[in-house]
Amino acid sequence: MKILALDTSTEYCSLALWLDGNVLCKEVLAGQKHTELLLPMLQAMLAESGLALTQLDGFAFGAGPGSFTGLRIACGIVQGLAFATDLPVIGISTLEALAQRIGANHVMAALDARMGEIYYAAYTQTTDGWSIIQAPILCLPQHIPQLPGGRCWVGCGSGFDQHHELLSHLYSNNLYRIEQGCYPHAQEIARLAAPKLLKGLGIAPEEAAPVYIRNKVALKENER
Template identity: 55%
Template sequence: MKLLSLDTSTELCSVALWLDGDTLVREELAGQRHSELLLPMVQELLTEAGLDLKALDGIAFGEGPGSFTGLRIGCGVAQGLAFGADLSVAGVCTLLALAEASGASRVIACLDARMGEVYHGVYEKIEGEWRTLSAPGLSLPQQTPDVAGEHWTGCGNGFAAHGEILRSRYAGQLVEVMPDVLPHAAQIAVLGAAQFKRGLGMDAAEAAPLYIRNKVALKTSER
């Protein structure tokens, strides 16, 4: 399977080509420059691999949660490329991508959602397959989901922004915290390939960001 993947959900802009298990990657801390960087990175990878977009089997993208603007850019570019090359797409949850990046089997994934909140999801890998124990959600860090047992890994920049609260929240249950991990196209590719193999690709017109939150800033009265 040959798959293009991309993620623009955070300040990190990343693109990957999945070539039957081998992966080529481009990444850059983009700030607000995702729309400027994304397509040139895609073209660089295709040129390096000697492939045309139409030779691919599909496109996977980080559907969210994450930055509203970043998610719109990533989804829009995935749709545009897919329409032009007549390819299917697969949206991959960025929190699940954090779990995949951690290398652990029991993961509490948290992304900084700003406004004093975190996006969160809880995952466990059993016999090589991820199971969602708590679906992606949004809450104050002290109100993240309960987990059972020990040997959990905390992953994502939510643990950088609210580390003290989250470590206290899961006191005695965490064996490791990985606060610097961000969603990345390399893991989007792995998870996207699995979705395509299960027949879960969709028409580009059906692709949509997973926002979770419905506003991007607090009103003055809420601050």
């Protein structure tokens, strides 16, 4: 199974090539230059691997939540590549990719959603992958849902970086530690996508879509 995965959901731009369990990775702190950086990175990765796009088995992308523009870039590029090669596509939750990046048994993932809010989800690792304990939501950090007790949860993501003190206090009873500086990466997206594509769970490129969760990108004047 050969999969090309990409993520542009944050200020980082990352690519990963899954080659039957081995992974090649490239990443750069792109800021707002994902579009101009991504395709040259892709060409360099394919040249390094000696593969053509037609030799791949599918594509994966960070579907969200995250930057609205970034999610559209990743989805659009994957759709174009998949249309050109007639290959399946699969979108992977950026919050689940965060959990995969940490690799602890119980993970709370939170991304800074701006406007004082966070994108939040919680997962428990099983033999078959990640079990969703709290599905991805958008909320104020002070309104995060409580989770089952008796577990040592690890927090990660820019939401925990931005609201470290508040979230540490709210989860003080069952928060084991907070991993700072974590962000979604194409490497974890590839690892999560591989078993799904192997099971034939990929979709046609025209069906691929970002998962925004939020339906607006800024507060109105009377909401500030």
